[in-house]
Amino acid sequence: MINxxxxxxxxxxxxxxxxxxxxxxMINKKAGAELNVKYVLDLRDFPGxxxxxxxxxxxxxxxxxxxxxxxxxxxxxxNPAYDFTKQALLxxxxxxxxNKELVANHGPELLRLARENQCNYLFEASVGGGIPIxxxxxxxxxAEKIDGITGILNGTTNYILTKMDKEGADFADVLKEAQEKGxxxxxPEADVEGYDACRKIAILSSLMCLKNVKYEDIYxxxxxxxxxxxxxxxxxxxxxxxxxxxxxDMGDEYFAMVAPFMISRExxxxxxxxxFNAVFVHGNMLGDSMYYxxxxxxxxxASAVVSDVVDCARHIGKTVMCFWExxxxxxxxxxxxxxxxxxxxxxxxxxxxxxxxxxGNVQVVQVPSLTNEVGFVTEVMTEKAFKExxxxxxxxxxRIRIEQ
Amino acid sequence: MINxxxxxxxxxxxxxxxxxxxxxxMINKKAGAELNVKYVLDLRDFPGxxxxxxxxxxxxxxxxxxxxxxxxxxxxxxNPAYDFTKQALLxxxxxxxxNKELVANHGPELLRLARENQCNYLFEASVGGGIPIxxxxxxxxxAEKIDGITGILNGTTNYILTKMDKEGADFADVLKEAQEKGxxxxxPEADVEGYDACRKIAILSSLMCLKNVKYEDIYxxxxxxxxxxxxxxxxxxxxxxxxxxxxxDMGDEYFAMVAPFMISRExxxxxxxxxFNAVFVHGNMLGDSMYYxxxxxxxxxASAVVSDVVDCARHIGKTVMCFWExxxxxxxxxxxxxxxxxxxxxxxxxxxxxxxxxxGNVQVVQVPSLTNEVGFVTEVMTEKAFKExxxxxxxxxxRIRIEQ
Numbered sequence: 001m002i003n004x005x006x007x008x009x010x011x012x013x014x015x016x017x018x019x020x021x022x023x024x025x026m027i028n029k030k031a032g033a034e035l036n037v038k039y040v041l042d043l044r045d046f047p048g049x050x051x052x053x054x055x056x057x058x059x060x061x062x063x064x065x066x067x068x069x070x071x072x073x074x075x076x077x078x079n080p081a082y083d084f085t086k087q088a089l090l091x092x093x094x095x096x097x098x099n100k101e102l103v104a105n106h107g108p109e110l111l112r113l114a115r116e117n118q119c120n121y122l123f124e125a126s127v128g129g130g131i132p133i134x135x136x137x138x139x140x141x142x143a144e145k146i147d148g149i150t151g152i153l154n155g156t157t158n159y160i161l162t163k164m165d166k167e168g169a170d171f172a173d174v175l176k177e178a179q180e181k182g183x184x185x186x187x188p189e190a191d192v193e194g195y196d197a198c199r200k201i202a203i204l205s206s207l208m209c210l211k212n213v214k215y216e217d218i219y220x221x222x223x224x225x226x227x228x229x230x231x232x233x234x235x236x237x238x239x240x241x242x243x244x245x246x247x248x249d250m251g252d253e254y255f256a257m258v259a260p261f262m263i264s265r266e267x268x269x270x271x272x273x274x275x276f277n278a279v280f281v282h283g284n285m286l287g288d289s290m291y292y293x294x295x296x297x298x299x300x301x302a303s304a305v306v307s308d309v310v311d312c313a314r315h316i317g318k319t320v321m322c323f324w325e326x327x328x329x330x331x332x333x334x335x336x337x338x339x340x341x342x343x344x345x346x347x348x349x350x351x352x353x354x355x356x357x358x359x360g361n362v363q364v365v366q367v368p369s370l371t372n373e374v375g376f377v378t379e380v381m382t383e384k385a386f387k388e389x390x391x392x393x394x395x396x397x398x399r400i401r402i403e404q
Numbered sequence: 405m406i407n408x409x410x411x412x413x414x415x416x417x418x419x420x421x422x423x424x425x426x427x428x429x430m431i432n433k434k435a436g437a438e439l440n441v442k443y444v445l446d447l448r449d450f451p452g453x454x455x456x457x458x459x460x461x462x463x464x465x466x467x468x469x470x471x472x473x474x475x476x477x478x479x480x481x482x483n484p485a486y487d488f489t490k491q492a493l494l495x496x497x498x499x500x501x502x503n504k505e506l507v508a509n510h511g512p513e514l515l516r517l518a519r520e521n522q523c524n525y526l527f528e529a530s531v532g533g534g535i536p537i538x539x540x541x542x543x544x545x546x547a548e549k550i551d552g553i554t555g556i557l558n559g560t561t562n563y564i565l566t567k568m569d570k571e572g573a574d575f576a577d578v579l580k581e582a583q584e585k586g587x588x589x590x591x592p593e594a595d596v597e598g599y600d601a602c603r604k605i606a607i608l609s610s611l612m613c614l615k616n617v618k619y620e621d622i623y624x625x626x627x628x629x630x631x632x633x634x635x636x637x638x639x640x641x642x643x644x645x646x647x648x649x650x651x652x653d654m655g656d657e658y659f660a661m662v663a664p665f666m667i668s669r670e671x672x673x674x675x676x677x678x679x680f681n682a683v684f685v686h687g688n689m690l691g692d693s694m695y696y697x698x699x700x701x702x703x704x705x706a707s708a709v710v711s712d713v714v715d716c717a718r719h720i721g722k723t724v725m726c727f728w729e730x731x732x733x734x735x736x737x738x739x740x741x742x743x744x745x746x747x748x749x750x751x752x753x754x755x756x757x758x759x760x761x762x763x764g765n766v767q768v769v770q771v772p773s774l775t776n777e778v779g780f781v782t783e784v785m786t787e788k789a790f791k792e793x794x795x796x797x798x799x800x801x802x803r804i805r806i807e808q
């Protein structure tokens with residue numbers, strides 16, 4: 001029997017207990033031992049809940065119990081999860097987490113502590129909810145030099161953008177509806193400003209580089225400025241708009257960013273709708289591969305945490321492979337990053353001839369109902385060149401990058 | 405240093421050597437040791453090839469060399485690969501294979517031999533080429549009860565169907581072009597009749613059931629009867645036609661089949677085009693997840709073989725987890741399997757009224773250019789009920805199942 005403790009009995013933590021109970025035959029078979037939830041750490045009590053007898057309020061009860069070998073940290077936030085995780089690892093207890101915040105902030109240090117204490121720090125649930133992505137990167141694509149990762153990593157924004165696309169609605173209205181349905185937080189900033197996706201691409205980028213990509217260094221733009229009009233243009237172009245988090249190995253340097261992008265109907269990420277997430281990975285031998293599924297939600301996320309528990313159970317006393325060094329990666333300046341851009345222009349300030357004079361060869365897009373403006377798609381150009389030309393033109397209403 | 409031997413220096417075997425050489429820094433780091441290709445087994449010589457000195461014609465040279473710890477079996481076919489693999493495993497040498505034929509025929513026995521001899525029999529490359537799918541099923545989805553797998557598992561047929569969809573061409577013409585381009589074999593039977601996809605879904609089904617699904621028991625229908633007219637109807641329905649291999653846990657029994665299906669634009673498999681493959685997996689906690697990438701080709705397939713080599717290198721002397729028992733699974737009769745059906749009817753033999761009289765509530769589809777016939781979509785019904793009603797109607801030109 002292997003004793004497990006759950007830190008935090010919120011949505012994911014209670015999901016972990018539920019998954020372990022519901023699929024126990026399959027899980028115990030794969031773990032090679034019976035998993036027993038011995039403790040649940042929470043400030044609250046849960047009278048009437050089957051785990052009420054297991055609830056403790058003092059973390060030291062768990063840390064001092066040599067019978068506990070694996071901890072599921074589903075508290076979220078950096079503190080006190082950071083301190084609790086360190087203490088657990090120092091005592092040789094493996095920790096499985098859904099806490100992207102903590103992993104993005106202290107991943108390399110916690111992985112080192114795990115190695116030094118012959119245990120594991122696993123974080124499959126921290127990116128893409130239930131989608132297997134950390135383990136495929138670490139265990140499956142081992143013969144690849146991974147040189148690009150592009151993901152739809154936030155379910156809330158993807159839900160909002162999907163609704164805007166299908167219903168022609170405006171951002172504020174859809175956000176309000178999403179909040180009423182519980183798909184978006186009351187304070188939606190972390191999602192809609194791209195901060196959540198930023199943490200997640202920092203983690204994936206680090207696993208790509210095998211070094212530390214600091215999330216603070218990643219250029220991040222949210223979806224709050226995307227409008228119903230933008231989707232009218234997207235439709236004319238047979239495209240949709242998605243919040244993409246991406247990371248690329250450009251040979252001598254890496255770049256990473258989070259921003260809304262237009263993508264064409266042919267792109268596999270085009271069909272990733274609603275709260276689904278997907279991660280597109282490019283390797284130098286394999287080419288493109290994609291991993292798709294539910295990026296959030298109680299049971300999918302808990303399922304990923306429990307898959308980490310099974311991994312830990314099969315590797316008691318042994319640290320499994322994860323290359324993510326302390327050394328920080330210096331990211332390339334955004335100025336040098338290139339894409340096509342979709343641009344909306346105020347017709348009263350610049351006509352098509354002027355656009356072509358400044359931007360050269362462009363594809364003009366006219367939405368019949370938007371008579372005061374015109375849209376166009378540029379050739380591939382750097383962010384720096386785009387900024388300069390946009391300033392020269394002086395009539396730009398907005399721009400959205402295009403992913404190809 | 406870990407010594408590796410490659411059995412068969414064809415497309416995949418030479419790819420294995422190339423991948424190990426090209427990504428050696430990354431691979432050796434992940435393997436935790438330097439990989440050295442010591443032998444290549446082939447009937448031919450390869451003068452001028454960098455591996456010419458390593459070629460041997462007698463398998464016993466390799467089997468008797470205690471320095472060889474890992475073998476890549478990239479010969480294909482059951483014999484003599486079966487015998488060579490057994491002998492290698494009996495000597496405690498791990499075997500990594502791309503040989504779906506052998507895995508589908510003798511998987512459980514070879515896995516048992518590996519366990520008994522503290523080595524491994526790994527087969528990531530046998531399904532979906534370079535797509536990580538075997539390892540995600542075995543190592544990642546360990547907290548799930550997997551209850552459904554649906555895949556586009558054959559690149560040749562997907563290439564043909566994509567071309568037919570996009571160009572309105574007929575099967576025979578596209579096949580001829582595919583053969584000229586090398587995307588289809590001169591004898592295309594294994595691909596176009598669905599036999600290749602059948603082997604692959606047998607392997608995936610076995611990993612879902614943890615028992616043995618015999619490929620001979622799987623209902624298999626190819627794409628040779630799909631016509632340009634079928635795609636005209638598919639377009640009217642906003643659908644495409646894909647060769648799907650599927651397997652479902654229906655609670656008290658399993659079923660598996662390979663056949664062309666219509667799928668709607670909303671389905672994530674709709675966008676899987678050309679030679680790409682994808683596997684859709686449903687778990688009871690996670691819901692849907694999908695794994696997408698290149699299902700064939702020299703380097704993608706070789707990359708999967710080498711990822712198995714890395715796994716073996718990290719687990720010398722230890723058999724990694726794979727549950728696939730010898731016990732055969734009895735599959736459900738196709739009679740009891742249910743879908744919607746798309747049906748084309750000869751108008752001279754039955755009109756819409758007659759169709760509705762026999763099939764009840766149907767969705768009628770008329771392609772303007774096909775004046776002598778009419779199409780319709782049934783409600784969900786069993787294969788048995790469909791057969792009976794189709795016979796009663798007596799005017800059916802053809803039918804294609806619909807996946808929802």
